[in-house]
Amino acid sequence: MSECRCDGRGVLIFACSGASNVGQIANEVAKRLHSEGYGTFSCLAGIAGEIPGMVASARAADAIIVLDGCSVACARAVLERAGMATCHHQVVADLGVRKNHSLEIDETDIERVYEAVRAGAPAVVYGARSSTDCCGCGCECEGGCGE
């Protein structure tokens, strides 16, 4: 966290990041979504480990996107066990990528899954704040949101 996060809005992205090609594709797609400002890639391990700050933050999210590599759906299971609803769930293997245990992944597969998630996930873009709804705390959004 490098800026004020008091605006109360946010999409969190979780990926299984599993030890397979599809798990690694899920990880790469989560990284891309994060870097393009679509949400915040968050640590699934923190939820599984019941780290209070991470669990409380996930409960406060406006939306949760979960990317699983295969139909075992470990990431969704972790979140459901923690009592969190998933807004959008994507299984990489459901998009025609055959699971194997090679960690070498294809850029075209990443692109395909990324586009599918963008097409199906909730249209909430974290970071698209205007200067008029800034909290005024020095977070570079120029003040004014108040309470």
Place this chain on the structure above:
Amino acid sequence: MRIEILGMGCPKCRKLATNAEEAVRQVGIEAEVTKITDVTEISKYGVLFTPALVIDGEVKAAGKILSPAQIAELIRAVQS
């Protein structure tokens, strides 16, 4: 009891701190309400959204302004 408010000092953080102080009065305990505004320190708690409420070192809520009554309930739960 130790109560910490995590946030960078915006109005929402200050409101949560005020509510926490009110909750302490309502419950009638001795507790210090401290504001933590340093990003590095806040990150150590694993929170992604602020303001966050920490009681005795454990994050109880993040990204929400809890009311004095809600905070009082959390304080009582920690006490029991």
